[in-house]
Amino acid sequence: MVCRNLCERLYSKIIFGKSHYEGGKKYCRRCEVYYCHTGVFCPCCGMALRMSPTNKRDKERLRQSQLRREEEQDRIIRIIKRIKK
Ligand SMILES: [Zn+2]
Numbered sequence: 804m805v806c807r808n809l810c811e812r813l814y815s816k817i818i819f820g821k822s823h824y825e826g827g828k829k830y831c832r833r834c835e836v837y838y839c840h841t842g843v844f845c846p847c848c849g850m851a852l853r854m855s856p857t858n859k860r861d862k863e864r865l866r867q868s869q870l871r872r873e874e875e876q877d878r879i880i881r882i883i884k885r886i887k888k
């Protein structure tokens with residue numbers, strides 16, 4: 804299947820300062836666009852959409868945000884423990 808230019812209409816605008824994947828977007832390599840799409844395949848060309856970051860910078864960013872979330876959870880757990888004592 805080929806690109807039918809549907810992607811141009813379906814294309815979701817990039818949220819600045821945020822990773823594409825963090826925003827739940829998927830990338831089509833053939834159409835070279837990001838979608839806010841729940842399916843596994845591109846609605847335009849039918850190619851499988853990429854869901855996980857392959858880009859090193861995106862990976863690092865995702866890792867960092869996960870790390871921050873874990874730290875935040877740790878902090879909350881510590882506070883709860885202190886209250887219980
Ligand atoms: Zn397309």
Ligand SMILES: [Zn+2]
Binds near residue numbers: 806832834835845850
């Ligand atoms: Zn596509």
